[in-house]
Amino acid sequence: MSEQDGYNLRLYIAGQTPKSIAAIANLNRLCEKHLAGRYNIEVIDLMKDPALAQRDQIVAIPTLIRQLPEPLKRIIGDLSNAEKVLVGLDIRPT
Amino acid sequence: MSDPTSSKPMARPSEAEETIQAIHQGNVDALVVNGPAGPQIVMLQNAEQPYRVLVERMSDGALTLGADDRILYANQRLADLSDVPVDALIGRSFASLFDSLDLTGAENGEATARLKNGVGGTPVSVWISSIFIGGVAAKLVTITDQTVQERIEAVVSAERFSRSILEQSTEAIIVLGSDGRITHASLVAEEIAVRPPIGARFSEAFRVVGKDFPVAERLDLMLATKPFHGVEVTMQNGSRRPRAFLLSAGQLLDETKSAIGSIVTLTDITARKQAEERQRVLVAELNHRVKNILAVVQAISAQTVRTSPSLPSYNTTFAGRVQALAVAHDILTRTQWSGIGLNELLQNVLSPYFGASQDHRIKLSGPPVLLPARTVVPLSMAMHELATNASKYGALSCPQGSVHVDWNVARNGTTLVDVCWAEKDGPRLAAGKFGGFGTTLIRRVVGHDLGGTVELDFASNGLRSLLKFPLTAHGELNDLIGGAQHS
Numbered sequence: 196m197s198e199q200d201g202y203n204l205r206l207y208i209a210g211q212t213p214k215s216i217a218a219i220a221n222l223n224r225l226c227e228k229h230l231a232g233r234y235n236i237e238v239i240d241l242m243k244d245p246a247l248a249q250r251d252q253i254v255a256i257p258t259l260i261r262q263l264p265e266p267l268k269r270i271i272g273d274l275s276n277a278e279k280v281l282v283g284l285d286i287r288p289t
Numbered sequence: 290m291s292d293p294t295s296s297k298p299m300a301r302p303s304e305a306e307e308t309i310q311a312i313h314q315g316n317v318d319a320l321v322v323n324g325p326a327g328p329q330i331v332m333l334q335n336a337e338q339p340y341r342v343l344v345e346r347m348s349d350g351a352l353t354l355g356a357d358d359r360i361l362y363a364n365q366r367l368a369d370l371s372d373v374p375v376d377a378l379i380g381r382s383f384a385s386l387f388d389s390l391d392l393t394g395a396e397n398g399e400a401t402a403r404l405k406n407g408v409g410g411t412p413v414s415v416w417i418s419s420i421f422i423g424g425v426a427a428k429l430v431t432i433t434d435q436t437v438q439e440r441i442e443a444v445v446s447a448e449r450f451s452r453s454i455l456e457q458s459t460e461a462i463i464v465l466g467s468d469g470r471i472t473h474a475s476l477v478a479e480e481i482a483v484r485p486p487i488g489a490r491f492s493e494a495f496r497v498v499g500k501d502f503p504v505a506e507r508l509d510l511m512l513a514t515k516p517f518h519g520v521e522v523t524m525q526n527g528s529r530r531p532r533a534f535l536l537s538a539g540q541l542l543d544e545t546k547s548a549i550g551s552i553v554t555l556t557d558i559t560a561r562k563q564a565e566e567r568q569r570v571l572v573a574e575l576n577h578r579v580k581n582i583l584a585v586v587q588a589i590s591a592q593t594v595r596t597s598p599s600l601p602s603y604n605t606t607f608a609g610r611v612q613a614l615a616v617a618h619d620i621l622t623r624t625q626w627s628g629i630g631l632n633e634l635l636q637n638v639l640s641p642y643f644g645a646s647q648d649h650r651i652k653l654s655g656p657p658v659l660l661p662a663r664t665v666v667p668l669s670m671a672m673h674e675l676a677t678n679a680s681k682y683g684a685l686s687c688p689q690g691s692v693h694v695d696w697n698v699a700r701n702g703t704t705l706v707d708v709c710w711a712e713k714d715g716p717r718l719a720a721g722k723f724g725g726f727g728t729t730l731i732r733r734v735v736g737h738d739l740g741g742t743v744e745l746d747f748a749s750n751g752l753r754s755l756l757k758f759p760l761t762a763h764g765e766l767n768d769l770i771g772g773a774q775h776s
Contacts, residue, residue, distance in 0.1 A: 209319035209330050241321065245328040248321040255308050256319035256330070271308055272316030 202234040202286070203263035209256040210242040214273040218257035221274035229286055350432035358383045361427065370434060372407040383430070392417065404432065411436055461555035464541065465491065467548070469513050478555065481526050491553065496525045512538045513551055524555070532559040586611060596725040613638065613673030617666045629665060631658040631706070635694060638672045642685060650685060655696035658706055661760060667738035674727040675710050675754055684715030684751050704760040712751030
C-alpha cells in the first residue's frame with residue numbers, strides 16, 4: 196500500500212467505554228468493506244496517555260482522525276452511522 | 290467540569306459544532322479536559338447512567354430547572370402525567386405545567402398543586418431541591434401523582450377497615466378465594482380452626498361433625514358455589530367439647546358483580562342451644578312438680594275432710610296445711626331449688642308461732658345443716674303439723690308452755706339428721722288428741738318422703754317427737770346459715 200492511495204486512520208478511545216468499543220468494531224467493519232487492503236488504523240487509548248490528545252486537539256471520545264489522504268478530517272462518535280462516516284471521511288467505495 | 294469546547298480553539302467552527310452535537314446526542318462517553326496537570330479524561334455516560342435509568346423508571350415525575358425556571362430535563366413519567374412529550378417539555382417554563390402553583394413549602398419539603406393535562410388536571414405534590422450543576426444554580430423537582438397515592442391510601446384504608454371488622458367480629462368470618470382456599474379469617478374463626486386457616490381449604494381448617502353433613506370435598510364445593518343461610522352444624526376443635534354453629538355462605542362479588550370467592554360465617558349458638566335445653570327440662574320438671582303438688586293438695590284435702598269434725602274445722606286445718614305447703618314452695622323458689630339451712634327452714638315454717646307475745650316460747654338450736662331441696666316440702670309439712678298440734682292442744686295452747694327444737698348430725702357412712710321437737714309445761718296430752726291425720730301425715734312424710742323414722746312420745750310434761758332422716762346432700766354453711774341461736 197502506498198501512502199498516496201491508502202487511508203491512514205487514527206482512532207482515539209478511552210479504555211473500554213461502550214462508545215470506544217463500538218467505534219473500534221464499526222471502523223474495522225467499514226474499512227474491511229470499503230477500503231480492503233488500503234487502510235491503516237492506529238488506535239490510541241487516551242486513558243493510558245491523556246497527553247496524546249493534544250496532538251490532534253481531541254476533546255470528545257471516541258474521535259476518528261483521517262491523517263491521509265489529506266486534508267485531515269475528523270469524525271466524533273461511535274461511527275455507528277456508516278453513511279455519515281463514509282461521507283465525512285470522503286471515502287470512495289472500491 | 291469546564292466546557293470542553295472552550296478548552297482550546299477549534300480548528301474550524303464546523304468541528305466545534307460537530308463536537309457539541311455529538312455530545313448532545315450522546316455519541317461520546319468521555320471528554321478530554323485541560324486540568325492543572327495537563328489533559329485529563331472525564332467519563333460522561335458511565336457515571337450517570339445508573340441514575341438516569343433510575344430516574345427514567347421512577348414512578349414520580351422528575352425534572353431539572355435552570356436558573357430561569359425553564360425545564361432542562363424531564364423524565365418519561367412527567368411526560369405521561371402532563372400528556373406532553375419529553376421533547377416538548379424541554380425549554381418550557383416550570384409554571385406553565387400547572388393550573389395554579391403555590392410552591393410555599395416545596396423547597397426541601399412538599400407543596401400541593403394541580404398539574405395540567407388532558408384529563409382535567411391531576412392533583413400532585415411537588416418537592417424541590419436546589420443544586421449546582423457545573424457551578425450553575427439549578428433545581429431538582431419531583432412531582433408525585435396524589436390520585437395514585439389517594440387510591441393507595443383508600444385501598445389500605447379499606448383493607449384496614451375489613452381487617453378491623455374481622456378482628457372485632459364476635460362471629461367467625463371466613464373469606465374463601467376463587468380457588469376455594471381461605472384468604473381471610475376473623476379471630477374467632479382462628480380460635481375454632483383445627484389448624485392455621487389461611488391458605489387451607491375450609492374442610493381442612495374446620496372439622497364439621499355430624500352424620501347428616503356432606504363429606505369434605507362436597508362441603509368445599511358447596512361453600513364455593515351454593516349460597517345458603519343458617520344451616521345448623523356441630524364443630525369439633527381438638528379435645529374441646531363440640532360446639533353448635535349456624536353456618537351461612539354467600540358469594541363474594543367484585544365491582545363488576547363477578548364472583549371472586551365466597552364469605553362463610555359461623556355463629557356460635559352453643560349457649561342458645563344449652564338455654565333451650567335447660568328451658569325444655571325446666572318446663573318438663575315444672576309440669577311434673579305441679580302435678581305432684583296437686584296430688585298432695587288433693588290427698589291433704591281428702592284426709593282433712595275425713596278427720597275434721599265440722600266444716601269450719603276443715604277450713605282452718607286445710608288452709609293451714611296448704612299454707613305450710615306454700616311456705617315450703619316459697620323457700621324452694623327463693624333458693625332456686627338449691628336447698629336451705631335447717632335453721633332457716635324452721636324459722637320460716639314456724640314464723641306464725643313466733644308471735645310478739647310468744648317470743649321466747651320456741652327455741653331452736655343445732656349445728657349448720659344444708660337440707661337438699663327434696664326434703665323441704667315433707668319436713669315443712671311435718672313441722673307445721675307439730676306446731677299446729679302444739680298450738681291447739683299442746684305447749685303453745687297455754688301461756689307457760691314452750692317448745693325446744695334441737696337437732697344433730699351424725700355421719701356414719703350416710704349423713705343422718707336427728708330433729709327433736711320437745712314440748713314443755715303444756716297441758717297433758719293424750720295420744721288420741723293427736724292421732725288423726727296429723728300423726729298420719731307426719732309418719733307418712735318422714736317415713737315415705739324423707740326415708741326416715743319418727744317417734745312420738747306423749748310424755749306427761751309435753752309431747753316429744755324425734756324425727757330421723759338421711760341426707761343425700763348436706764353442707765355446713767357457716768356463712769349462709771350459721772348455727773341456730775333463735776329463741
